Amino acid sequence: xxxxxxxxxxxxxxxxxxxxxxxxxxxxxxxxxxxxxxxxxxxxxxxxxxxxxxxxxxxxxxxxxxxxxxxxxxxxxxxxxxxxxxxxxxxxxxxxxxxxxxxxxxxxxxxxxxxxxxxxxxxxxxxxxxxxxxxxxxxxxxxxxxxxxxxxxxxxxx
Numbered sequence: 629x630x631x632x633x634x635x636x637x638x639x640x641x642x643x644x645x646x647x648x649x650x651x652x653x654x655x656x657x658x659x660x661x662x663x664x665x666x667x668x669x670x671x672x673x674x675x676x677x678x679x680x681x682x683x684x685x686x687x688x689x690x691x692x693x694x695x696x697x698x699x700x701x702x703x704x705x706x707x708x709x710x711x712x713x714x715x716x717x718x719x720x721x722x723x724x725x726x727x728x729x730x731x732x733x734x735x736x737x738x739x740x741x742x743x744x745x746x747x748x749x750x751x752x753x754x755x756x757x758x759x760x761x762x763x764x765x766x767x768x769x770x771x772x773x774x775x776x777x778x779x780x781x782x783x784x785x786x
Contacts, residue, residue: 634705643705649737654778657731658744660752661770666723668759668766672720677759684717684758692730692751694715698744700785705743709734714743716751726753731775739779 636642671677677684693714700708713733721727730747732740752768759766776783 646737651676656741656744657775658748660728663767688754689716691754692747695750696747699743
């Protein structure tokens with residue numbers, strides 16, 4: 629049975645020591661599907677929803693980028709990382725849903741999965757915050773890792 633990497637031999641929490649790992653190119657992509665409802669989607673003007681708080685999707689992208697950069701401050705066992713690239717996109721998938729994607733890249737000794745998951749989650753929460761005056765029936769769902777490259781193994785969800 630595999631052991632948790634963040635628990636020592638005395639069952640105490642620890643941060644994984646990556647000193648002996650080799651530097652490789654790392655990439656992770658996380659996705660969230662979000663139900664907005666037809667009422668909110670109807671407010672789209674081109675590729676954006678503009679509210680009194682400002683442009684929803686642009687603000688969500690900025691919030692997601694900030695979250696990626698602050699992941700080590702939010703999740704105790706995550707290493708602070710020298711990130712090389714962050715990309716967040718938001719697209720309408722049908723009359724009531726959007727798909728958010730967050731990809732993170734760097735060269736390093738540990739992966740960026742948690743950074744991608746943090747980025748997409750905070751981007752979705754920002755959409756919720758900015759649209760809640762219109763409807764509180766929104767649902768953030770299916771937050772998941774869809775791709776990981778580098779390190780021990782690669783992963784891609786089809």
